[in-house]
Amino acid sequence: MLHLRLIVPADRTDEVVELLERTVGATHLAVLTGAARSPAGDLVLCDVAREAGDELIDALRGLGIDRSGSITAENMELTLSAHADEAERRAPGAGADAVLWEELTEVTHEESTFSATYVAFLGVAMMLAACGVMLDNVILIVGAMAVGPEFGPLAGISTALVQRAPRLVATSLWALVGGFAAAMVLTAGFVRLMDALGLFTARMVTAERPNTTFIWHPDQVSFVVALLAGIAGTLSLTSAKSGALIGVAISVTTVPAAANASVAFSYQDLPQAWGASAQLLANLGGIVLAGTLTLLVQKALWSVRRRRDPAVRPDPSV
Structure with missing residues (x-):
């Protein structure tokens, strides 16, 4: 109710x-x-x-x-x-x-605002992922996925496209692109600091990493996972079942891929940097595509239901 x-x-x-x-x-x-x-x-x-x-x-x-x-x-x-x-x-x-479109637009707008707190969360998540990449530690990678706040702007883009709200599209894109750019710069600085302290080395980047190599080796399954995560995340927002968002967060490698790209660029490992960047783009694109299609289907189905059985009865005086 x-x-x-x-x-x-x-x-x-x-x-x-x-x-x-x-x-x-x-x-x-x-x-x-x-x-x-x-x-x-x-x-x-x-x-x-x-x-x-x-x-x-x-x-x-x-x-x-x-x-x-x-x-x-x-x-x-x-x-x-x-x-x-x-x-x-x-x-x-x-x-x-039921989808409350006003509520969805308001929530995604709030989650798509470029702010110091948003950048801080994204930056910390990438730094955790950078540690996971360098140490080949899956637990740190999963933790970084859960901390990352990037689903908000992605959902904001999908909602804005369906609702034809260009201002929300611009706001969400700025939060997404600007946030990732700022967080990747912070992560690169973190990597250089850890290198200066002797905690990170170039050999850690080029060494075999059986647990985290998937981050910079995108394939068709990566895109399929992003599509499924986009559907689940969008449904969790529209049905107010927010508990599913944690599962969405730890199923896609947006934050780890961005962190891996920052680490690889810092050590001039360009093949690995481009592979991680491709993984990042595939995940971002898959989530936005799936979220948009999910909302379009929900909107169409709910419109049919409203026409067939309206909740607000016609005014008898009209």
Whole structure:
């Protein structure tokens, strides 16, 4: 269930209440007259089944409530109510399949912002991966994959392409390209520092690394894994099952490949650097492609469902 908190201008309250009453899956409706001060208006509260949430939010935006008041939606972890159970039963579709496009756009926008914290996480992840490459240590590689925050901008690009939001595309691309560039420079500096301290040597790069050689030897399977990870990651975002993101993070070699490229460039091992770069591009491209296609399929399926069985009933007065 979703909990909606609306600030509505007093002269629009009856219209909003009527809309909520026509929405299949909405319940627990409450109106606090004159409770809002900034912006001034009435406070309208209700709960709605997730599968009806996107259509209802679209209708509220169509009334201009996002401009004249506010629309706040929160996921509810626990609701003990027979009315809520009945609302979810009546709502068309399944909550796990529902996509809240406004929520997805907002989340991916927040995760796609180029910031010092984002670069720090990505830089630390690459430094961990660089240690894993030099020591041929798979545990460090897996740890670096889990720390890396790069799925946010990748999901942001896919969402922006599907929603036709060029500004979000630009923001996500900047976070992705700028973030990787900055983190790779930091990693190269880290490698030189470790070399000066005698902890890294050129021989460690050229030595046989049976556990981590796959990082700079991309093949067709690498791209297939990236596609599968992109599908799983996108589904985890749209269905609010975020636990799957950890599995996505440790299944693709974006961060290790970038780290391997930085290490190889630092020691002028160009074949290895180009191989790692190719691995990086294959993974990034595969995730974006799979994420975009997954969202397009979800959008098409949900549009068919909404036309067949709309959650918001037509206004009888129209």
